[in-house]
Amino acid sequence: MQQQVPHAQEGTICPLHKKDVSSVCHKCPWWTRVIGKHPQSEEMIDNWTCAIAMLPMLLIENAQVQRQTGAAVETFRNGVVDGVIRAVGAAADMAERRAIGARFDHN
Template sequence: MQIKPGSYCPLLKKDCIGIKCAWMTQVKGTHPQTGQDVDEWSCAITWLPLLLIENSQQQRQTGAAVESFRNEMVNGNQVLGLLLAEGAQLEAKP
């Protein structure tokens, strides 16, 4: 069973006036939960849960990318530290 949203606008306290409303917004893209293409007009308030989900997914991906970059930098710095230590030892020998 699919639940259909109503057309009552709590801001106007009457039925939605549709495209005449300044908050009517077109969203194009991919639905973050289903992966289906989205190209719809709806109230900006009704888009908020969808956009919050998408924002959370993007933040997780950004966090993962930053962590991966950090790990690569740590590994690179360890290798560089070992090379510098070996170079210093070679220069110290007579």
């Protein structure tokens, strides 16, 4: 069973169709249901609206997620680098101890 698409509220003119939104939006493929949190206010959203009108908010949310992802990748990278530095240092120490031990074994 498919959900019925609601009409938009009267009073605004659609910039694409040049008609009142209440007479055109429910037929438009960009009239879509948006569910989630507003990226700036954390307010829950569950409403039908124009996808084109939602683009600024969605772009803001996308930028926030990209910043969070970049920070997580940088943290992971720093952990990997620290681990590699410790591993290389430990291997160098072990190689030095073996070299010192080999000199004493030959004497």
